[in-house]
Amino acid sequence: MPFLMIWRKKKARRLITSIYGLSFKPSIFHTLHHNLRRSVPQFSNWNHCALPTPVFLRSLPYHDLNFSNTIAMQFAIIGAGISGLVTAKTLREYGASVLLFEKENQVGGVWADTRTYPGLTTQNSKRTYAFSDYPMPNHFDEWPTAEQMREYLNGYTDKNGLREFIRFNTAVDMAEPLPNGGWHLTVTDQSGTQEQFEVDYLISAAGTYSSPMLPQVPHQEAFTGKVYHTSTLPDWHTLKDKKVVVVGFGKSATDVADYLSRNATHPPTIVYRKPRWKVARRVNNKIHIEYFVISRFMAGMSPYPRQFRVERILHKLGIPKKNWRMVEKTFTKQFGLDKLGMVPQEPVESTLNCVTGLAPEGFYDQIAAGKLINKQGKIQTFLPNGVELSTGEAIEADVVIFGTGFTQELTYFPEDVVQRLEGRTGNYQLYRHTLPVEVPDLAFIGYTSSITSAYNAEISARWLAEHLFGYMPLPDQEGQRAQIQEMEAFFKKTVGISNKNTCISPVGFQFAEDMLREMGAKLIRTKNPVKEWLDRFQPLNYGNLREELRRKKPEPTHQPQWGRRQTEDVEA
Template sequence: MRLDMTPEPLADDDATIRAHLEGLPVVALLTTVAHATGDLSLLREDLRPDLTKMLAPDDGYDATQLETARRLAADALARHRDAGSPPPPPLSEDQLRAMVLWANGGQGDADMVLLLEEELCLDGADLRAPTWTVDDLAPDRQVTVAVIGAGMSGIVAAHRLRQAGVGVTIIEKNTDVGGTWLENAYPGCRVDIQNHWYSYSFAQSSHWPQLHSTQPVLLDYFRTCVDQLGLRDIIRFDTEVLEARWDDDDAAWTLSLQTPDGTSTERFDAVVSAVGQLNQPLMPDIDGIDTFAGPWFHSARWDHDVDLAGKDVAVIGTGASAVQFIPHVAEVAAEVTVYQRTPPWLMPVPNYCDDVTTNEAWILRHLPTYAQWDRLRLFTRTQEGLLPLAEVDPGWESDGSSVSALNDMMRQVLTAYYEASFPDAELRDKLLPRYPPTAKRVVLDNGIYPRTLARDDVTLETTTIDAVTPGGVRTADGVEHSHDVIIYGTGFQASKFLTPMRVIGTGGADLHERWGGDARAYVGITVPEFPNLFLMYGPNTNIVINGSIIY
C-alpha cells in the first residue's frame, strides 16, 4: 500500500528547475535525482554525508558542496525533462545498496543496509511483510489474536498479522482509530518528527501539507490507512479490556471486555498489547485539585466546551504538550499564569509550523520518491546523528549540566538560543535548564514559546505549588493566585505500562505485581510467565533520544 505518489512530468526551463532546488537537503535531493534518472554518478564521494555533522545547518555541507550538488542535480533533471520524464529505471540490488550506503555516510554492515532499505520501501517493496503464514506454523488450526488498541502500533500489528493469514480482532476503547492522535486534540497539537519519517514505511505519502503535521492531519492519515488496509471491519470500537487472564489448561487468553451494553469475555490464542505509552494522563500530586470551583482539565482530555476567551487561565506544567498549547491559550485568554516546576530544553526549528515550501512541493509533485529518500535521510540523521550527544563519558567532569564534551557543546548551542530568545535575564534564568540536554525530551520551538512568555499578559511562576484552592492556586510562599480555569499540561503515566487493565499470567502471576513499578520485558516485547503476550511500544524501547524503538 502506498498513498498517491503519481508524478507530474517536468516541463520547466533550466533556470526554473535550478531555482526550485534551493533549500532542499543534499542527501534527499541527490538520491532522488539519481534514482529518477538512473545516474548514480551524482552520488560523488566528495558529497557523501558526514553523519557527525548532520545536525548542523544544511546537514553539515559547506557552500561549495551545496552549489555543486544543486548544479549536478539541475543538469541531470534538465536531461530527464528532455527525455520526456520517463519513469525511474529499475535499480539492481547492488545499485540500491550502493545508494543506501552512500546516504548513510558510507557506514553500515549488511544488517544496517537492510534496515535502511526496509525504511525506504522503494517502489512499494514492503520488505517488512511477513515471510511466513499461519498455515506454515499451524496448518490444521485457526489461530486468533486480539490486538488491544487501534492507534499507530495497533494498526500496523493487525496489518502484519493479517498479511500472515492470522485471524485478528482489534479491540479499541474509543469510538474511532488514531490512539493518541485521536485523544490529544488540544490547540497546537502537532508531531515533533517530520512526517516523511513519522508514517508507515508501507504507506508513505508525498502530500503532507507541512513537514510537522497537526493532529487533524495525522488522524486523517491513520483513518485513511485503516480504510485502505481493510481493517475497520475487524475493529470493535467502544470496547475496553478490563482484564487479560491466561488459562494454563487451555493455553489461551480470556479477555474481560466492557462495552456500553455491559461486560463479556472472549478467548484468544494470543494477545498483542498496543495500548500506547503516552495516553494515560498524569495528574500532579497536589492537594486540593478536586476543590477548584471553576473548569479544569488535562491537555490530553481537552474540554472544547470551555470558552477561554477573556478568562484568567492557569497552566500547570511545561512539558511538550504545554509548550504547544500555551501560545494558543495566550491568544484568547485575558491572563495566563504558567506554573513551571522543571523547564524543558528548547530546540530551535524555525520552520516547525510552516507549510511545505514551494520548492519542496515542486519536487514532491514531479519526483514523489523524494518523500522516500528524504525519509531515509531523516532516519539516518536521527538514529545515528543524535546518539553521540546523549552518550555519557564516565571521565567527563561537570557541574551536572552535561555528560560529555559533545553533550556540553549541545548545551552551549541551546543556551545561545535561550540568550537570543529571552533578552530578559530574570526570565531567562528561570527558563534555562540546569540538567543535561537529552536527559529529558527536547521540545521543538520556532520562537513562539519565547514570544508568548514575554507577553505582558503572561506570567511565569516558578514558586512551588502548595495546593489548589476553590479560587485558584496557592504557592509555597503563601500567595493565593486567583484563576477562572486550570489546565494541566503535566504529561502522561509513561512508566505505568498496560494500565489500567489487569494482566494475569501462568500460575496466577499478576503482571503489575511482578513489575512492581519497574516494567521490563525481553527486548521490550515479551515477559516471562505471560506466554503469547506481545507488547508494542514496550518497556525501554522508547527513550527521549534517537530512533530507539528500532533496536
C-alpha cells in the first residue's frame, strides 16, 4: 500500500508520528523532514499527508535547525503580545512549528514594562479581557493593572509551553517575499548579530501601536525643558516637582494627567483640541459599564452591513438613536460636563472609535477641584520656558508630554509590499482584517482594535488556522476584494477610518460573527440566548470552539494554504 494511503489512516498516522518523533537523531531527522516537505508535492500540498514538526524536536532551540546558512521553518510570527501568543498557541494545536520574534525582553506587547506607566489599567474588566480558555485569577483587580496583565500573559505563555519558541530581544529588520512562495527574514538580536530565516508563512502580530506619534511643533529646539511621549516616560519621581503640560484627550493622556494631578507638586495642564465622549466604569455609580458597551445587544445599537432581524427592527423604530441620546445625557450629568464646559459637540455614536474610552476614576472631579487644569486648543509653538496655544495663551512648563497616539508602520516590509498591502486608498486591504488579497503567504492578527480586541484576536487566529489547514474555503479574490470595499465604505459612513482601517469599534462582535459563520461555528454559545445577548460578554463561552469545529469537520476538505514554496534540497 502506498505510503500516503497508510498515512491517511488515523492509527497508522499515530504510529508513524510516534516513531518519527523518537527514533532518529536530530540531524538526520531534520534533513528528512525538510527534504520531504520541500521536494515531495503531496507533502507540501496536503496537511493530513504532511509530516508535522517532530515531537522529539519541538523543544530544540531553533538555531540548531540550520540547514546551511538559513534556518527553515513553517510559521514565523512577529510580536509576542496578546495577538502573537494566541496565534502561536492556536497554530501549535494544528501541529505547526512556530517561532516568534519579539524585540523586547519579555512577552506582553503594549503591556511590557518598557511601554506602560504607573496607574495604567485595562479598559475592560478581567472577565471580558481574558482568553476563552484561560480566565484571569480571582485576586486580580476588577480592572487589571499593567503589572497584573504582565503576570497574566506570562502565565498564559508558560501554560501553553510557548516560551521556548520565542526569540526575545530580536527585531525583524526585513521580511522579503520569496519568488516561489514563503518569506526570507533578516533579524538582529540585542548583540547586533544578524540571522537569516526562510519561512513558509509569515504572520504579523506586532499590533497597531508601532511607533509613538510626536507632532512636529515649531521651535521645539528652543524649549529648555523635556519632551516625552506617554510610552517613553522617565521615572515618575523625576516629574513630581515639575510643571507639566499633557497634550491629548485619549486614554494615555487622561491617565497621565490624572495621575500627576494626584501625585505632583504643581497642578498639571491638559491641552486638547476638543473634548471627547468618555464613559465611567459604572453608570450613575451603580451599573457596570460593560452592560452598555460590551454586550451583544448593545453592539446591535450600531449599524452593520449584516444584521439580525431584531436589530433591523430596532433600527427601523429609531431605538438606537434614542439610546445614544440617553447615553449622552447620562454621562453629561454624571461627569458634570455642562459646568466644566466640556460637553462634546459630536453625537456619541459618531465617535465610537478607538479613541473613545474609560475616564480615569475621578478625572472630572480633579478638573472641577482645580487640581487638573484643562485648556482647549492646540500647541502653536514652543517657547523657551513653555508652550503657546492656538488661543494665544502661554503656559509655563518644564515638561511636555504628548499622549497623541501612535503611527501604524510596517517598517520590515519592502516598499512594493507595503504598496500592495495599502492599495490605492492607503488603508490596509485585508480580507476580514486578516488576509491581504494581493500578498500571499502573509496574515495579520491583532489589526482589529476595539473594546473586544483580545477576543477578536483569538477568533481571528482560529479562523486563520482553519483556513490554512484546509478546513475552511474562502471566497475567490474578487469576493474578498468586494468585502474589503464594503467594510471600508461602511466605516467611512459611520465612525470614520482610523489607523489605516485597523479600528473596528464599535462592531467587534459583528466582525467576529462573520468569521464564526465562515468557520461553521455556532453564533449563540449558551442555552439561554436572551441572557447571552443582554449579559456582559463572556469569553469562556468560546472555550470549546476548537472541539466544536472538529466534531463538525474532523478532516480537512480542501488544499491547505501554506507550505507550497519550492526550494532546493539541502545537504544531509
